[in-house]
Amino acid sequence: MTLLSGKAVVITGSGQGLGRAFAHNAAAQGAAVVVNDVEAGIADEVAREIRALGGRAVSHEGSVADAEQAAGLIDRCVAEFGRLDGLVNNAGVNYRAEPWAADPARMREVVEVNVLGPLFCGTAAAKVLRAQGGGVIVNVGSGSMIGQRRAAAYSASKGAVASMTASWAADLAEHGIRVNAVAPVAWTRMAWNDPSVVQTPEHTPERVAPLVTYLLSDLSAGITGQILRFRGDILCVLRQTAIKDPVLDRDGWTVEDIASALDGELREALEPPPSARWS
Incomplete structure (x- = not known):
């Protein structure tokens, strides 16, 4: 028996790149897969590839940024396979621009796909998984x-993904639903189109896929609320936002008191400047 035998999963944005690799790996481990993508035809193509290899897969064409289409995606899995065991919120878009030159329409698209997409799919899935x-x-x-x-x-959209992961993990644990996130490094179309990304063609989506299969499987029982960083050769856990020590307590704070604290007791707790983190 394979790791995902008898399970049915939905993988958004799985017509190419990371999502395609996730779909193929899950199917190879026995899962029935709903392959979703917004681009015409490519979801069908991946589903056909999986079936040609002896797996079970159907396609769904639609935008996760549309609440009705997101709900329809979850319904498609239940209608086709009789159940839903896992959802992978992979669909996403990237956009880079100098802060003074950012296009409002492009920023809105990022938020709608990367934030509302997982929210719409996740809440629809949660109803089914809870029942x-x-x-x-x-x-x-x-x-x-x-x-x-x-x-x-x-960056803001992926910060939102981290927050929704923690929130859902807390809300859904009592219902037997585990919620985790992966922060992958992979050579995909998103990376190809970004000249600032370090050239790493050896970090293929296929190297990342086993982590998602692990999280979908019963091997990860008890793991929830985590963000795992992975690129195929390194694996680590990312720290969630938390209060740093020391916590200073005063009856009242003047501007001068705050300046003194940040120049003194709190200085060691300050984060390094962004240039040091993204050099």
Whole structure:
């Protein structure tokens, strides 16, 4: 028996890149897969590839940024395979621009696809998984959530993914639903089109896919609320936002008191400047 035998999963944005690799790996481990993509034809193509290899897959063409289409995607899985065991919120778009030159329409697209997409799909999936008694949601985040140059909208969207992961993990644990996120490094079309990305063609999407399959499987029982950074050769856990020590307590704070604290007791707790993090 393979790791995902008997399970049915939905993978958004799986017509190419990371999503395609996730779909193929999950199917190879026995999962029935709903392959979703917004681009015409490519979801059908990946589903055909999986079936040609002996797996089970159907396609769904639609935008996760549309609440009705997102709900229809979840319904498609239940209608076709009789159940839903996992959702991978992979669909996403990137956009880079100098802060003074960012296009409002492009920024809106990033937020709608990268934030509303997972929210719409996740809430639709949560209804089914709660009624069913359990399941898994895997969100695809990014190390950009700590703040990447020329990528404010994208960084903000992935920070939102980290927050929704933590929130859902807390809300859904009592219902047997695990929620985690991956922050992958992979050579995909998104990287090809970004001249600022370090050239790493050896970091293929296929190298990242086993992590998502692990999180969808029962091997990861008990793992929830985590963000895992992975590129095929390194694996680590990313720290969630938290209060740093020391916590200073005063009856009242003047401007001078605050300046003194940040120049003194709190100086060691300050984060390094962005240039040091994204050199």
